[in-house]
Amino acid sequence: MNPGIGRDVVPLLFLVTAPSGAGKTTVGRGLLEAVPSLVRVVTCTTRSPRPGEVDGVDYHFLARGDFEARVSAGEFLESAEVYGNGYGTLRSEVVRRMDAGLDVLLSVDVQGAETLRAKAGADSLLSGSLVSVFIMPPSLEELERRLRGRNQDSAEVIACRLAFALSEMEHWRRFDYVVVSGSREDDLAAMRGILASEKLRVGRTRGLVIG
Ligand code: ADP
Numbered sequence: 001m002n003p004g005i006g007r008d009v010v011p012l013l014f015l016v017t018a019p020s021g022a023g024k025t026t027v028g029r030g031l032l033e034a035v036p037s038l039v040r041v042v043t044c045t046t047r048s049p050r051p052g053e054v055d056g057v058d059y060h061f062l063a064r065g066d067f068e069a070r071v072s073a074g075e076f077l078e079s080a081e082v083y084g085n086g087y088g089t090l091r092s093e094v095v096r097r098m099d100a101g102l103d104v105l106l107s108v109d110v111q112g113a114e115t116l117r118a119k120a121g122a123d124s125l126l127s128g129s130l131v132s133v134f135i136m137p138p139s140l141e142e143l144e145r146r147l148r149g150r151n152q153d154s155a156e157v158i159a160c161r162l163a164f165a166l167s168e169m170e171h172w173r174r175f176d177y178v179v180v181s182g183s184r185e186d187d188l189a190a191m192r193g194i195l196a197s198e199k200l201r202v203g204r205t206r207g208l209v210i211g
Helices: 024-034 064-072 091-099 110-121 140-149 155-174 184-199
Strands: 005-009 013-017 038-040 076-082 085-090 103-108 130-136 177-180 205-210
Touching (some): 013 110, 024 038, 024 103, 064 085, 076 110, 085 091, 091 103, 110 155, 140 155
Parallel strands (some): 130 177
Antiparallel strands (some): 076 085
């Protein structure tokens, strides 16, 4: 039998962002289904669990004091206050998965992505794994259609999100990739292409193993 050559690649930290409604949750779900090595992290929140939500599965539900102690200790790669509740992504949650050889998907809003990019970029363990993608809505009209179609927000909140999207859209240059959203299939194909190419980079290859 001929020996084959295997590749030992560093796990990826795949950071995906977009203005609200552009489609990052949708494409993230598709990616998690399509790419077996890719997993999500469980984020933390101080809000109470809703019926059916399971601690450690949907979120890590933290008491306010615990959350704040972890913020002070610098344990979060990113944290934010949204309508009076704290949310955050623990560095330890990301590292645990990468140590197991898994690629980690982080799908976050544009502000969170800026913080994450800066923190992970300055982190010797994470910086070599970071790949950041900005999903650009194809137009403001289509973004409005998607926000309305999601049936989640009032007209006021949608107007607010649209106004905010304009300034968020200016951030695209700070990311490694920009994907202008097309159909759901187009978006998934673009993201899979990025993941596949990033896996082939010499800089991410620890070694080739002749088996
Ligand atoms: P985000 O997570 O960025 O806020 P979502 O993934 O929740 O956005 O998508 C917002 C809405 O747009 C959802 O109703 C979703 O089904 C729809 N959507 C997502 N991606 C596409 C796409 N490529 N084309 C058309 N509609 C989309």
